[in-house]
Amino acid sequence: MxxxxxxxxxxxxxxxxxxxxxxxxxxxxxxxxxxxxxxxxxxxxxxxxxxxxxxxxxxxxxxxxxxxxxxxxxxxxxxxxxxxxxxxxxxxxxxxxxxxxxxxxxxxxxxxxxxxxxxxxxxxxxxxxxxxxxxxxxxxxxxxxxxxxxxxxxxSTLALFYNKKMFEEAGVQVPTTWDELREVSKALTKGQDVYGFGQNPELARTMFIAESKGGEVVVDDKANYADAKVVEALQPYVDQALVDKTAAQSNQVGAGWTGEMFGQGKAAMVIEGNWAIPYIENTFPDIEFGTAEVPTIDGEKGTMAFxxxxxxxxxxxxxxxxxxxxxxxxxxxxxxxxxxxxxxxxxxxxxxxxxxxxxxxxxxxxxxxxxxxxxWTKGVNLPIILTNFNNQFVSAYLGERPLNEALAEAQETANKEIDNQ
Structure with a gap:
């Protein structure tokens, strides 16, 4: 630049x-x-x-x-x-x-x-x-x-936060793979009152997932998230909310962020950072919770770091x-x-x-x-790249359009803005 x-x-x-x-x-x-x-x-x-x-x-x-x-x-x-x-x-x-x-x-x-x-x-x-x-x-x-x-x-990295009481009542184990997380979420979900998994549909929290199939979100300082491998990696994340109906984002249950969603007992699992520990302990002292490494995807470990x-x-x-x-x-x-x-x-x-x-x-x-x-860093144009991703990814997450179409539009818009700088 x-x-x-x-x-x-x-x-x-x-x-x-x-x-x-x-x-x-x-x-x-x-x-x-x-x-x-x-x-x-x-x-x-x-x-x-x-x-x-x-x-x-x-x-x-x-x-x-x-x-x-x-x-x-x-x-x-x-x-x-x-x-x-x-x-x-x-x-x-x-x-x-x-x-x-x-x-x-x-x-x-x-x-x-x-x-x-x-x-x-x-x-x-x-x-x-x-x-x-x-x-x-x-x-x-x-x-x-x-x-x-x-x-x-x-x-801080991200880890899986889980509600010990909910896991015990559902008779399930802490998931170690993403497939297990999806299955465990079904047993933990109770209609729209409690979701198995509280999600953050934004690039800062999902970039490691987006790149888990070998695709890259950014290539040569340009958006690349319309890549088929990126879409494939993110589709299960969206499907858990739209198809399984065992996941939701915090604002769908009246919470400000997933830490609050978890503390209020509206999610049995969330993926959060170190900052959530003192917050939950001080704001929701009655919640018994544990943490674990983020579940693996295709046998590979992954998380974000800030x-x-x-x-x-x-x-x-x-x-x-x-x-x-x-x-x-x-x-x-x-x-x-x-x-x-x-x-x-x-x-x-x-x-x-x-x-x-x-x-x-x-x-x-x-x-x-x-x-x-x-x-959480990816070249000089990440601010433009993430803004366009977040805008369109949420539309797919809410079921307003297919994920591949949403990310294709986001990529096109982001790269036009980068070219016009």
Whole structure:
């Protein structure tokens, strides 16, 4: 993607807010160097990210305090961008006012890497950083042509959540294959009151299914989901709702998302991420549930993974300090503190093992999926590709048109939009 095209995607509204934003330059922040305790000059760098829960905010605050204690010559200014995070980041980068270090979702990584605004990290990290300790798919999401532009700070995969009481009453076992899931759903469904399986008919949740028969959703940065192999892979997912009538999406039962659908007892199974565990435990404490790895398709394991990295602004004038921060935050010590409460899973295998998440009753299945997960990222045009997929896939899911026709239209529309950028 050209820099011109990337700038154009921001839209006028995002450009208008640039003047109201503060940047990370010394002039803007008033961060003129000052003496540290040992007489060396203290450097202030800016770390930008989006908002989080109060509990997560406290964890990050603690990690930053620990970093500053061990690095007295570096002060970190933490900036929370509450709304339109990526638009704000892109606007500031264009204007030369970007933060030194910032969050980057894997979904957005290919487009930002393409523009050249991110600093390659290999030369800035020490030899003992142990890059091999990261779960490989997560690290690869922030690489291009063998160059690493971000280190993942954490992640979640998807796992099968199941209601233990419903399974016991129906006398069925937790499915390990997708065919078993479909059959078990029949025994668990009770008309329109309880569905065996709560579904998410969107690309972010089904891409690993779509590619399970050997097809590819994206080829050469173009939509490819009209491919017969992709249609074949997705058809059983749709048929479970339309033919078996043992599956439904959350809004069909008055729930906001599948976690709520599951907690309300309107679905015996859902496929959700780590974020659903504290939500269900806190919101629906009476629900007894377990998790398992996502059932296999044709004998092959599959799931999705969602991850965010710390990246460095290539225009930063404080690269050494920024590198120290990224190294600490994604190193074993900083990551252990950050993930200690289980809100996010450690992207380092050693930290997951040290904290016991790989053996955890509920999180173990999520950790087990990391090595084979399909990360939610797929080239620079994924935003266009997914929007058109979701619009048409839902129409097929609701029985308004055949799946192959819906995906053919979605592909044609998406690729026209890509060509016209």
């Amino acid at each position: 050209s820099r011109k095209k990337w700038i154009a995607t921001l839209g006028l509204s995002t450009m208008l807010i640039a003047g109201a934003l503060t940047g990370c330059s010394d002039k803007e922040e008033g961060t003129a160097s000052k003496p540290a305790k040992d007489g060396a000059e203290q450097v202030e760098i800016t770390l930008a990210g989006w908002g989080s829960s109060p509990e997560e905010a406290e964890l990050l605050k603690q990690v930053l305090v620990d970093f500053e204690t061990s690095h007295p010559n570096i002060k970190v200014k933490h900036e929370v961008i509450a709304d339109q995070y990526m638009d704000v980041i892109k606007t500031r980068l264009i204007g030369g006012e970007g933060p030194d270090v910032f969050y980057l979702d894997a979904f957005e990584a290919p487009g930002l890497i393409e523009t050249g605004v991110l600093e390659p990290l290999e030369d800035h990290t020490p030899d003992d950083f142990d890059v091999e300790d990261f779960e490989k798919p997560l690290l690869e999401a922030f690489q291009k042509d063998g160059v690493t532009y971000g280190y993942p700070k954490g992640y 991850t965010v990295a710390y990246v460095m602004n290539a225009a930063s004038e404080k690269k050494a300090a920024a590198a120290e921060l990224i190294t600490y935050l994604t190193g074993k010590e900083g990551m252990e503190t950050w993930t200690s409460k289980g809100f996010e899973l450690p992207s380092r295998k050693s930290v997951a093992e040290k904290l016991g998440y790989d053996q955890d009753e509920l999180r173990g299945s999520l950790v087990a999926g990391a090595p084979y997960a399909t990360v």
